[in-house]
Amino acid sequence: MPEIEPILEARGLTRAFHGFVAVSNVNLRVRRGTIHALIGPNGAGKSTLFNLLTKFLSPSSGQIFFKGKDITGLAPPEISRRGMVRSFQISSVFPHLNAHENVRVALQARNRDTFAFWRSDSRLSSLNAEAARLLERVGLGDDAHRPAAELSYGRKRALELATTLALDPELVLLDEPMAGMGREDIGRTAALIHSLAGSRTVLMVEHNLGVVADLSDTITVLRRGEVLAEGSYAEVSANPEVQQAYMGSHHA
Structure with missing residues (x-):
């Protein structure tokens, strides 16, 4: 049975700033109707990747496809009209x-x-x-x-x-939706995001690993601009390299 085409796909996505490579050759496939989380320790490149996917930054190399069409060269208003909408970290x-x-x-x-x-x-x-x-x-x-x-x-x-x-939107991109929220608001927002799954697709950057564990179908872990691991929460949390990346970040 052929794999269903992802609603959003990044191929070889790279972004360098004055010689510093913030995102390096990232491949990402977001399946339609799922909740997909991007996580990683501080400095992992999550925000840069998010800005690339939502077209607020242009890649140094690589391509982005939405619903099978190349959107690499499009501006944010155009991808919004096509059904891909970003919610900002700062209100x-x-x-x-x-x-x-x-x-x-x-x-x-x-x-x-x-x-x-x-x-x-x-x-x-x-x-x-x-x-x-x-x-x-x-x-x-x-x-x-x-x-x-x-x-x-x-x-x-x-x-x-x-x-x-x-x-x-068909695809909602959420940048740290729980940042700065109290427990009651986190619970309400998590329930809302969960209710979106199926009728819409969600890609989110989130630091709250409890929320990520409860909500996500797939998790992509970044470290130093590269994909370190991908899978369910059980799979990535059991990965020794992921454990080391997070433990290491506490001592950085």
């Missing part, structure tokens, strides 16, 4: 709009309807209903009319996830 919501308005802006962007406020009330009410459903889904139903600037850090990240989902 990227509009602080002076309320939560509902933030999500509605994203819905308008998905519909390429920048001037939706000129549209009929019925058109706007359909966006309002969808925005309300998305806010409920991420646990922000009660905060719909609070300005984003007044939300806690964890709630801002939840709002960012809602705006990401509003774009209806």
